[in-house]
């Protein structure tokens with residue numbers, strides 16, 4: 001049994017055999033495009049602020065917005081403020097902080113309730129802890145906090161123990177393991193939950209969903225897209241519920257470029 005089957009992300013039936021990248025995207029006129037950000041659209045970098053949002057990425061997003069009449073959304077673990085910092089001209093929908101917030105048509109909304117005092121306390125505690133090992137990097141989010149250890153790999157186990165303890169003590173919050181990072185986020189947050197809300201409103205409603213994502217946090221969203229008979233695309237080699245796969249962000253950009261001609 002595979003990992004995602006054990007955790008309930010993946011059904012017990014075999015996935016269809018398909019060579020990596022060997023699939024055709026559906027008619028753009030009938031589709032909506034949902035893209036994870038880090039590791040899917042942009043390559044992973046040493047630090048969250050080091051990512052390179054290339055002209056090719058912004059160009060593809062512009063073309064997709066045009067070709068799909070605005071049915072393009074980014075679905076990220078990053079906060080919306082952070083996404084907007086990297087993509088100031090993007091006019092599509094944004095789902096941020098793993099589904100805790102949404103920005104659409106210039107309107108920002110908070111999608112889940114959580115205790116803001118607890119978030120402030122968690123941020124302070126993680127900030128203090130990180131001072132013990134200067135290579136740690138702390139990222140504050142509106143609804144949580146991330147402890148990055150990419151520059152302090154030897155401290156990964158220590159980071160896990162500390163963040164696990166905080167998760168146990170903070171009512172309503174849970175630990176989210178991430179790429180070389182541990183995050184504390186509200187229990188009720190999920191990209192799939194936010195995505196359901198977005199898919200059910202115009203201009204996304206009734207269109208075939210195409211979702212690309214690389215992380216564990218994308219799996220519930222990929223599962224939702226499979227369920228809705230859309231195109232779930234896993235980026236990278238990790239196990240997945242998705243029926244389609246591409247090796248890296250570069251190949252996703254090429255696939256989208258071909259599709260949008």
Ligand SMILES: O=P(O)(O)OC[C@H]1O[C@H](O[C@H]2O[C@H](CO)[C@@H](O)[C@H](O)[C@H]2O)[C@H](O)[C@@H](O)[C@@H]1O
Pocket residue numbers: 036037038039040043044045046047048049051075076077078079139146148150178179180181215217
């Ligand atoms: O949901 P995503 O858009 O994939 O965001 C997931 C997290 O991405 C960022 O952290 C990761 O990417 C960084 C830049 O490549 C990398 O340095 C870090 O090690 C990764 O964990 C972001 O900082 C987080 O807030 C997102 O949740």
